Amino acid sequence: MTSSLDWQAIHAELTGIETITDPQQLTKLSLDYYHFSPILQPQLADKRADLVVRPVNEAQVQQVAQVCVRHKIPLTVRGAGTGNYGQCIPLMGGIVLDTTRMNQILWIKEGVAAVEVGVKMAAFDKQARLQGWELRMYPSTYRTATLGGFIGGGSGGIGSINYGQLRDRGNVYGARVVTLEDHPRILTLRGDEVQQINHAYGTNGIITQLEIPLAPAYPWAEVIVTFGDFLTAARFGQALSDGDGLVKKLVTVCADPIGGYLTALQEFIPPGQSCALLMVAESSLDPLEALVKDYGGTITYQKRAQEAQKGTSLAEFTWNHTTLHARAVDPSLTYLQTFYFDLERVAAMYEQFGDEVMIHLEFLRVAGRAIPAGLQLVRYTTPERLGAIIECHEAQGCAIANPHTYILEDGGRKVIDPLQLAFKEQVDPYGLLNPGKMRAWGEKFDRK
Amino acid sequence: MTSSLDWQAIHAELTGIETITDPQQLTKLSLDYYHFSPILQPQLADKRADLVVRPVNEAQVQQVAQVCVRHKIPLTVRGAGTGNYGQCIPLMGGIVLDTTRMNQILWIKEGVAAVEVGVKMAAFDKQARLQGWELRMYPSTYRTATLGGFIGGGSGGIGSINYGQLRDRGNVYGARVVTLEDHPRILTLRGDEVQQINHAYGTNGIITQLEIPLAPAYPWAEVIVTFGDFLTAARFGQALSDGDGLVKKLVTVCADPIGGYLTALQEFIPPGQSCALLMVAESSLDPLEALVKDYGGTITYQKRAQEAQKGTSLAEFTWNHTTLHARAVDPSLTYLQTFYFDLERVAAMYEQFGDEVMIHLEFLRVAGRAIPAGLQLVRYTTPERLGAIIECHEAQGCAIANPHTYILEDGGRKVIDPLQLAFKEQVDPYGLLNPGKMRAWGEKFDRK
Numbered sequence: 015m016t017s018s019l020d021w022q023a024i025h026a027e028l029t030g031i032e033t034i035t036d037p038q039q040l041t042k043l044s045l046d047y048y049h050f051s052p053i054l055q056p057q058l059a060d061k062r063a064d065l066v067v068r069p070v071n072e073a074q075v076q077q078v079a080q081v082c083v084r085h086k087i088p089l090t091v092r093g094a095g096t097g098n099y100g101q102c103i104p105l106m107g108g109i110v111l112d113t114t115r116m117n118q119i120l121w122i123k124e125g126v127a128a129v130e131v132g133v134k135m136a137a138f139d140k141q142a143r144l145q146g147w148e149l150r151m152y153p154s155t156y157r158t159a160t161l162g163g164f165i166g167g168g169s170g171g172i173g174s175i176n177y178g179q180l181r182d183r184g185n186v187y188g189a190r191v192v193t194l195e196d197h198p199r200i201l202t203l204r205g206d207e208v209q210q211i212n213h214a215y216g217t218n219g220i221i222t223q224l225e226i227p228l229a230p231a232y233p234w235a236e237v238i239v240t241f242g243d244f245l246t247a248a249r250f251g252q253a254l255s256d257g258d259g260l261v262k263k264l265v266t267v268c269a270d271p272i273g274g275y276l277t278a279l280q281e282f283i284p285p286g287q288s289c290a291l292l293m294v295a296e297s298s299l300d301p302l303e304a305l306v307k308d309y310g311g312t313i314t315y316q317k318r319a320q321e322a323q324k325g326t327s328l329a330e331f332t333w334n335h336t337t338l339h340a341r342a343v344d345p346s347l348t349y350l351q352t353f354y355f356d357l358e359r360v361a362a363m364y365e366q367f368g369d370e371v372m373i374h375l376e377f378l379r380v381a382g383r384a385i386p387a388g389l390q391l392v393r394y395t396t397p398e399r400l401g402a403i404i405e406c407h408e409a410q411g412c413a414i415a416n417p418h419t420y421i422l423e424d425g426g427r428k429v430i431d432p433l434q435l436a437f438k439e440q441v442d443p444y445g446l447l448n449p450g451k452m453r454a455w456g457e458k459f460d461r462k
Numbered sequence: 463m464t465s466s467l468d469w470q471a472i473h474a475e476l477t478g479i480e481t482i483t484d485p486q487q488l489t490k491l492s493l494d495y496y497h498f499s500p501i502l503q504p505q506l507a508d509k510r511a512d513l514v515v516r517p518v519n520e521a522q523v524q525q526v527a528q529v530c531v532r533h534k535i536p537l538t539v540r541g542a543g544t545g546n547y548g549q550c551i552p553l554m555g556g557i558v559l560d561t562t563r564m565n566q567i568l569w570i571k572e573g574v575a576a577v578e579v580g581v582k583m584a585a586f587d588k589q590a591r592l593q594g595w596e597l598r599m600y601p602s603t604y605r606t607a608t609l610g611g612f613i614g615g616g617s618g619g620i621g622s623i624n625y626g627q628l629r630d631r632g633n634v635y636g637a638r639v640v641t642l643e644d645h646p647r648i649l650t651l652r653g654d655e656v657q658q659i660n661h662a663y664g665t666n667g668i669i670t671q672l673e674i675p676l677a678p679a680y681p682w683a684e685v686i687v688t689f690g691d692f693l694t695a696a697r698f699g700q701a702l703s704d705g706d707g708l709v710k711k712l713v714t715v716c717a718d719p720i721g722g723y724l725t726a727l728q729e730f731i732p733p734g735q736s737c738a739l740l741m742v743a744e745s746s747l748d749p750l751e752a753l754v755k756d757y758g759g760t761i762t763y764q765k766r767a768q769e770a771q772k773g774t775s776l777a778e779f780t781w782n783h784t785t786l787h788a789r790a791v792d793p794s795l796t797y798l799q800t801f802y803f804d805l806e807r808v809a810a811m812y813e814q815f816g817d818e819v820m821i822h823l824e825f826l827r828v829a830g831r832a833i834p835a836g837l838q839l840v841r842y843t844t845p846e847r848l849g850a851i852i853e854c855h856e857a858q859g860c861a862i863a864n865p866h867t868y869i870l871e872d873g874g875r876k877v878i879d880p881l882q883l884a885f886k887e888q889v890d891p892y893g894l895l896n897p898g899k900m901r902a903w904g905e906k907f908d909r910k
Contacts (some may be wrong), residue, residue: 020486124681125745146678150707177706184707206752227745229705230594230678233572256830258625259598259632297573297648297675301632304654382704384830452574 020086021064027081031074032115034066043092043110048100050337052348053418054395058100058262063090063110065351070115072192072200072222074210078111079198079220082446088196090448091216093132093163096155098334100420101167101215105450111220113162119287120223122147126187128225131162147228150177150185154335156327165189166216169415169426172264172293173331174231174378175255181212188225193441201441210437215422217452219303219437232295233319234263236328237302238279239311244269244288248360248375248386249289250309255377255384260302265377265384266332269364272372272391275340276331291328340391348394350404351426354386354412362410371391396457423453430454467533469512479657480516480563491558496548498785500591500796500842501866506548508644511558513536518563520648520670521641526559527646527668530894537642538896539664541580541583541611542566544603546782548868549615549663552656553898561610568848570595574635576673579610595676598625598633602783604775609672613637614664617863617874620712620741620777621677622826623703629660636673641889649889658885663870665900666886669784680743681767682711684757685750686727687759688735692717696808696823696834698757702740703825703832708750709743713825713832717812720820723788724779730763737762761877781837784822788839796842798852799874801861802834810858817841819851871901878902 025033034043043066048054065267065290069075082089088108095102104110113132120128122142129138136157139148151173153159164171165186170179177185186208191201201219203210211219241247244267251267254260267290268276273283283289290311294302296319306313322328331339350371364373372391377384380447404414415426423430435454438447445459473481482491491514496502508708517523530537536556543550552558561580568576570590577586584605587596599621601607604636607616613634616626625633639649649667651658659667689695692715699715701707715738716724721731731737738759742750744767754761770776779787798819799888802808812821820839827830842848852862871878883902886895892908 026555179706182707183705183752184709184746187748190745205748227709230680232678257631258627258827258830259630261675295573298632300635300653304631379706382706382832 018103019087024065024081024085024087027084028067028078031077032068032070034068040066043095043112044104046095046100046102047098047334047338048103048107048420050098050334050341050349051418053397053400054100054420057105061103061105062107063104066110066112067113068115072190075111075192075200075220078109078193079194082109082418083194083196083444084196086444086446088449089220089446091166091220093160094134094155094158096153096159096163097167098416099167099425101410102163102448103420104448105420108446113160116222117160122228125228125230127228128223129161130223131221131457132160135159135161135164141327142228143231146231149173149179150229152225154333156329158217161226162221165212165224166214166221169213170378171203171333174376175262175265175384177229177378179380181209184227186212186224186226188228189221190223191219191221191441193219194446195441195443207340210433214434215448215451217422217442217448217455218434219441221445232261232263233300234293234322235296235319236315236317236322237292237294237299237313237329238282238315239290239292239306240283240287240288240314241289241309241311243440244364244373245357245361246309247288247290247311247333248357250305250311251375251377252294252301252384252386253309254305257301257305258304260294260298264291264293264329264332266291267375267377269335269373271369272336272340272374275343275391276336277339277343278326279315279331282335293329333376337389337391346394348392348400349417350388350392350407351409351415351417352388352390353380353411353415354388355411357386359410359412360386360388363407363412366406367403392421420451421453422451467535471531471536472513472533475532476515476526479525480518480524482514482516491543491560492552494543494548494550495546495549495782495786498546498789498797501845501848502548502868505527506551506868509551509553510591511552511556512555514558514560516560516563523559523640523668523670524646524648526557527640527642530557531642531644531646531892534892534894536897537668537894539614539668541608541614542582542603542606544601544607544611544616547615547639547865547873549899550611550896551768551868552896553868560896561608564670565608570676572833573676573677573678574673576671577609578671579669580608583607583609583612590631590676591679594679596660596679596866597621598677599628602778602781604777609674610669613660613672614662614669617661618826619781622824623710623713623832624827625677626827632675634660634672634674637669638671639667639669639889641667641721641892642782643889643891646812658881662882663899665870665890665896665903666882667889667895668694675896680709680711682741682770683747683767684763684765684770685740685742685747686730686763686776687738687740687754688731688762689737689757689759690735692736692812692821693805693809694757695738698753698759699738699823699825700832700834701757702750702753702804705749705753708746708753710741711779712739712741714739715823716784717821719817720784720822722789723791723839724784725787725791726774727763727779732738739780741777781824785837785839794842796839796840797865798836798840798855799863799865800836800838800855801863803859803861805834807858807860808834808836811855811860814854815851868879868899869901870899
């Protein structure tokens with residue numbers, strides 16, 4: 015598709031914008047953590063952008079959009095490339111728009127912030143905390159990931175035990191979006207309109223700015239609790255999540271032997287132990303201790319907030335990072351993403367699959383209730399077996415957000431989002447944005 | 463019991479402590495809002511203390527305790543007397559200990575505060591907010607009620623939609639308590655130990671100081687939403703309570719015709735309308751508006767935080783104050799306190815009782831879930847009919863915290879708390895503290 019393009023003319027039209035054509039850089043800036051999946055690995059390994067651009071402001075984004083529309087160049091938007099499903103991998107070459115130079119914090123006031131799309135989340139939090147605020151939720155890639163990448167390709171994370179997911183009303187207030195129409199416009203989306211571009215993999219507009227609500231900042235203590243028995247650890251996780259008087263930000267529970275893969279934490283998770291990795295407000299440490307006692311757990315690690323800031327945060331061993339660390343030890347491992355909804359299903363799946371599917375739970379709020387979800391570690395054998403494991407979970411009422419697909423609708427959503435499709439029809443009439451990712455579009459237009 | 467006492471000697475032993483014997487004052491300082499209940503009214507109307515003392519510090523409390531033990535004088539502790547079940551009404555005369563002169567804030571730091579027992583909640587909040595914090599929960603009597611009274615005789619209130627109830631682990635950190643042993647001691651209770659005196663009506667120790675965790679302060683906007691249909695209003699209330707992305711502090715829903723009793727709000731609640739009275743963070747007003755639209759409600763009143771601070775807070779029309787305002791219009795009304803647990807039961811009770819039991823819902827968190835509870839207004843006829851209404855609710859799975867009894871165990875708890883009984887045996891061996899209120903004690907000792 016892209017070989018017929020007049021790249022010399024294109025480069026000329028991109029004057030003033032940083033461009034990258036070095037092959038090694040193109041490789042690095044075309045890929046993400048898709049290799050977590052042995053299914054995606056062969057499908058995506060050879061995908062490359064022809065060119066990467068790094069605009070520094072919205073005007074340059076608009077300029078890039080104009081060039082792409084004029085030449086009908088596929089355009090894929092990229093944050094820090096920390097996703098795991100190839101969200102930002104350009105399936106059809108073309109231009110990758112790297113947002114990381116648009117990283118200004120525009121303002122922070124009274125619990126709301128406006129930022130440029132490429133701001134790194136940890137950098138943002140550092141500023142916000144000076145005013146007593148912090149991000150409501152962030153992924154385990156918080157130190158490098160961008161806020162725009164999280165909203166475009168993520169769903170929830172550390173903090174979701176309080177605020178649910180990004181999709182929940184009230185967690186994103188506004189966005190500015192550049193369109194890929196003949197004359198690219200800048201649209202301002204507010205409130206529910208933001209759902210049009212929320213978790214849409216950049217298929218329907220280039221987000222340039224975001225307005226987000228914040229959470230009050232707490233000094234977060236970090237705690238590891240170990241348990242001789244996984245299901246007791248899971249019940250403890252549920253009780254902590256349901257403990258209305260305890261202030262927390264992270265409730266992770268890993269079945270034995272997952273602790274063994276967290277090399278840096280080995281001394282705190284003895285072999286044979288299941289563990290909970292927690293972030294709780296310092297002022298909730300006393301009631302936490304009482305709860306731990308109720309469930310017969312052992313606190314093996316405890317850092318107050320100030321101390322915790324110095325090293326690697328426990329958060330970096332949770333959510334997708336658990337998988338990252340495990341795969342560093344055993345690259346044959348892969349993972350799933352599962353809503354169990356209740357502990358009965360957790361117990362059933364634990365019993366059924368044993369060590370083939372090592373359960374890693376993340377508790378989060380869904381429609382007002384704290385539920386166990388999970389990013390299980392799977393001892394991978396064949397695509398068929400992986401499919402069978404997924405089917406078995408679904409048959410028992412679990413919901414799997416399949417991380418082994420780069421298709422938007424085949425992941426967590428399962429269904430076509432008519433809102434997002436309609437918005438794409440409006441703002442990307444030529445289907446240039448991240449082509450091949452939104453199945454609804456392909457079915458409606460590409461196959462005509 | 464008290465007529466045989468040597469009051470002259472007692473007065474002499476109370477030297478240095480403010481005492482009150484004026485009959486009008488004794489009446490005022492012996493009673494509370496027990497008259498909400500036509501059952502309690504005749505039982506309690508004539509109960510009087512012989513003497514009221516107003517200690518200014520813990521040493522004076524200890525002095526009072528010593529005098530009471532020496533002379534075997536009943537001692538009933540009182541905050542501002544804003545309870546509704548006669549919690550602080552002295553059934554057997556004796557001394558009432560008014561805590562309102564012990565009202566110092568000892569310290570506020572990093573989301574935790576230590577206070578003297580008699581601090582008024584609104585006064586405390588004013589100070590705490592200067593540091594960015596506020597009370598996690600408070601009753602509708604917030605302007606006059608004391609923190610100690612709330613913990614001794616209350617259970618939850620405005621803010622319980624986030625933090626659950628006072629009884630939930632982590633909502634009270636510590637207490638100092640003066641005993642009524644032969645040599646009164648000062649005990650320090652921490653963590654779970656506090657449950658011994660939490661909601662014990664002052665039957666097992668005189669609380670002198672409290673350590674409590676706080677909530678981050680938000681600028682709370684106040685909003686009234688009206689609905690043509692009560693059950694839609696109730697569903698809206700549940701959805702707002704379950705909306706993880708919306709920050710709120712109060713979700714009250716009143717069926718028509720309750721709005722008509724809220725005289726000061728009449729212009730905002732047209733006849734025939736059910737209403738929701740809300741406190742939400744200013745930054746959540748936009749997503750709230752979207753939610754209101756989803757449920758077909760009409761926002762008839764909206765004040766930003768700064769404006770709301772000037773007049774009477776909407777909170778003062780909710781929780782027990784709804785009953786207060788309704789009874790000001792129609793003193794024949796009384797009330798119930800009900801955990802419906804889900805909207806199906808709300809609908810069933812709404813259909814069954816119609817206007818005889820006008821439903822006033824307060825949403826609050828119980829074990830991690832937002833549930834509808836209520837303080838219904840009841841058109842009172844006879845004790846038998848009131849009993850039948852309670853029975854009918856219980857038969858359908860509602861839990862009634864009966865407000866028509868002054869007996870600790872017959873209210874919300876239903877069962878004897880062995881912890882509180884054991885603590886009373888230890889610290890009040892002569893059964894002098896608020897005698898007649900803890901049934902377990904009476905059964906064990908008084909009837910021997």
